[in-house]
Amino acid sequence: RPRYTGLISKYIDRLPISDDVRIIGLGEGGTPLIQLSNLPKAMGRDVDLFVKFEGLNPTGSFKDRGMTMAVTKAVEEGAKAIICASTGNTSASAAAYAARAGIACFVLIPDGKIAMGKLAQAIMHGAQILQIRGNFDAGMRLVKQLAEHAPLTIVNSINPYRLQGQKTAAFEIVEELERAPDYHCLPVGNAGNITAHWIGYCECSGSAHEQKLTEACSLCQGQCRFASAMIDKRPRMVGYQAAGGAPFMRGAPVDDPDTVATAIRIGHPQSWDHALAASRESGGWFDELSDDEILQAQRALADHDGVFCEPASATSLAGAMRDIGSGRIPEGSTVVCTLTGHGLKDPDVAISQAGDAVQTVDADYESVRKAIIARL
Ligand code: F0G
CATH class of the missing domain: 3.40.50.1100 (Rossmann fold)
Incomplete structure (x- = not known):
């Protein structure tokens, strides 16, 4: 170990x-x-x-600190599925820990307002991704309603673990x-x-x-x-x-x-x-x-x-x-x-903040040398 x-x-x-x-x-x-x-x-x-x-x-992200506790407890209590609303990081973390635990994970994310890396993570970890036409707060409301009617453990931070x-x-x-x-x-x-x-x-x-x-x-x-x-x-x-x-x-x-x-x-x-x-x-x-x-x-x-x-x-x-x-x-x-x-x-x-940080030059010695000298 x-x-x-x-x-x-x-x-x-x-x-x-x-x-x-x-x-x-x-x-x-x-x-x-x-x-x-x-x-x-x-x-x-x-x-x-x-x-x-x-x-x-x-x-x-920091979400992993809370997610290891929430998913450990959910599994101990016999949960087969977890759910969260997320601006991205919670969904990435929930998806990863659910994959590790072998349980299902549903995530509600705001349509178009989630960073690419986070979406990629939820996809790779096999989460069921629901992109809602609404923001995080709407997702949070829905998650609370859904968990009342279905066997889903909420892993947002309202989960005390x-x-x-x-x-x-x-x-x-x-x-x-x-x-x-x-x-x-x-x-x-x-x-x-x-x-x-x-x-x-x-x-x-x-x-x-x-x-x-x-x-x-x-x-x-x-x-x-x-x-x-x-x-x-x-x-x-x-x-x-x-x-x-x-x-x-x-x-x-x-x-x-x-x-x-x-x-x-x-x-x-x-x-x-x-x-x-x-x-x-x-x-x-x-x-x-x-x-x-x-x-x-x-x-x-x-x-x-x-x-x-x-x-x-x-x-x-x-x-x-x-x-x-x-x-x-x-x-x-x-x-x-x-x-x-x-x-x-x-x-x-x-x-999007690149400005002139990226410069395209021809792939020959002279062009690259000139570009470097201009920036020294
Ligand atoms: N910073 C990052 C990178 C976050 O992802 C979050 C919350 C916060 C700060 C704020 O922390 O909610 O405990 O005050 N992200 C949540 C999510 C809402 O769904 O990933 P908080």
């Missing part, structure tokens, strides 16, 4: 799961926490800025830094991941241990086992949204969200109350970014520090950079930005 087999085995005593369960896993978790050296320098700011690169999970799996990202960060960061920045769509991280940090902290259950932690319905105190201070949780779909900034659901960051094109977040609680309890905040700011951050990260994330993921970094620049996040802070998905998920958006 390999030494690392995934987050369920590693954290089994901190997850609501029994020791003898058949784990449906793909070696997820254990993603790198990369310190950005060039971007903060380029901004002229003295901060310790890290990215947790969740795009390096098996299907290229999803958040239990995803909380392990916070454990890994605490292990790496031997403390919590001062600020943890995440892109927010359906609001499950910010909730899950807050659960994770609360379980690592003495204060949560004393309080037993914080509002956010009540999600686990008393099932989680609190770790012994590892940190004495929890981070401020900062949630960033795309301006075209920023219900937390509007203070109400948004009916027609739109953004280049298709992964977070969501107007009716399911974990609304929990995400608000995480932000309030932690002393954090929400903010919104334009599509241009998101794409600029995606580009800057790839260009300056060699990390390629998908547009939605860059929302966290775009927000952090703005708040570091303005001083809202003060110098001397330790900041972690979650990069939720890999840049290869959405090649179209990357290539």
